[in-house]
Every structure is written in C-alpha cells, then in structure tokens.
Amino acid sequence: MASLAQASAALSTSFKPALQAPGGRSSGFKSVSFSVTGKRFPSLSSQPGRLQISCAAKPETITKVCSIVKKQLALAEDVDVSAGSKFSELGADSLDTVEIVMGLEEAFGITVEEENAQTIATVQDAADLIEDLVAKSA
Numbered sequence: 386m387a388s389l390a391q392a393s394a395a396l397s398t399s400f401k402p403a404l405q406a407p408g409g410r411s412s413g414f415k416s417v418s419f420s421v422t423g424k425r426f427p428s429l430s431s432q433p434g435r436l437q438i439s440c441a442a443k444p445e446t447i448t449k450v451c452s453i454v455k456k457q458l459a460l461a462e463d464v465d466v467s468a469g470s471k472f473s474e475l476g477a478d479s480l481d482t483v484e485i486v487m488g489l490e491e492a493f494g495i496t497v498e499e500e501n502a503q504t505i506a507t508v509q510d511a512a513d514l515i516e517d518l519v520a521k522s523a
Contacts, residue, residue, distance in 0.1 A: 442468075442512035450512045453492055457485045468509040485511070495519060 451466040458475055460466065466475065472482050486502045489495070489511060495518040497505075505511045 442509065442516050446512045446516055447508060449492065450489065450508050450515070453488045454485055454508060454511075457481065457488050466508060468507070468512065470508050471506055473506070489515060493519060495522065 447468050451468075451470075454460075454470070454472070454475065454477075455464065455466050458477055458481060460475065464475070472485065477485065482505070483502070486497050486505065490497055493515050495515060497514065497518065501514055501518075505514060
C-alpha cells in the first residue's frame with residue numbers, strides 16, 4: 386500500500402508541470418493515462434472548464450467500443466469517437482443507446498443489467514463497465 390502511495394505521489398509530482406502552464410493557465414492537455422502490466426490507474430481528461438478522472442479501460446476495449454458505437458449510429462468515417470464521447474452528443478436517443486448496449490453484449494459475450502445500462506453515457510463508461518463484467522465472469 387505504501388509503495389502505491391509513493392508511486393502515486395511520484396506520478397503526480399512528475400506530471401504537474403505538464404498540466405499547468407506558466408501563469409497558472411491550463412496547458413490544453415486532452416488526456417493522460419497511466420498503466421502498468423496487469424494494473425489500471427485513473428486517467429485524466431480535460432474539456433474546457435472541466436477535469437474528469439476515470440478508471441482507464443484497456444485501449445483495445447475503448448477502440449472496440451468506439452467501433453461498435455460508430456456502426457450502431459451509422460456515423461461517417463470522419464466523425465471522431467473517443468473515450469470521452471457522449472452518446473447523446475453523437476446523436477443517440479434512448480433506443481440507439483439500448484441497441485448500442487445490445488451490440489456491446491454480443492461483441493464482448495456479457496450481459497448488462499438494466500441498472501448498469503442506465504449509467505452508461507460515454508464510451509469510457511461502457512468500456513469500464515465491460516471490463517468489470519468480463520473480470521467478474523472470469
């Protein structure tokens with residue numbers, strides 16, 4: 386536990402200069418994530434005026450979820466879908482969201498309970514939930 390706290394302190398210290406520019410302004414970073422084989426650490430993402438910290442799913446899970454979301458919503462190739470993409474901002478209504486969840490269940494061989502499905506608003510939410518469900522079933 387102490388080594389994790391020390392590692393966390395070291396990561397925070399080493400990245401502070403990158404997160405803040407001279408004069409106290411934000412440096413404009415979009416996303417920072419940390420990983421060590423077999424371990425997941427929180428990731429940081431920034432939108433104007435907001436800082437979001439979330440448990441980072443594996444990049445391949447996020448990529449697969451992005452692909453499924455693009456296919457389900459019939460989005461053009463030039464539409465950017467990333468971990469922070471909100472389904473509603475991509476044009477999804479409640480029926481689209483149900484279809485996305487069904488597509489994720491089929492692709493990952495999982496079952497998403499209705500209570501959990503209602504908490505999914507972004508690609509990151511979906512990827513984190515998928516990894517939790519896959520880990521529990523293993």
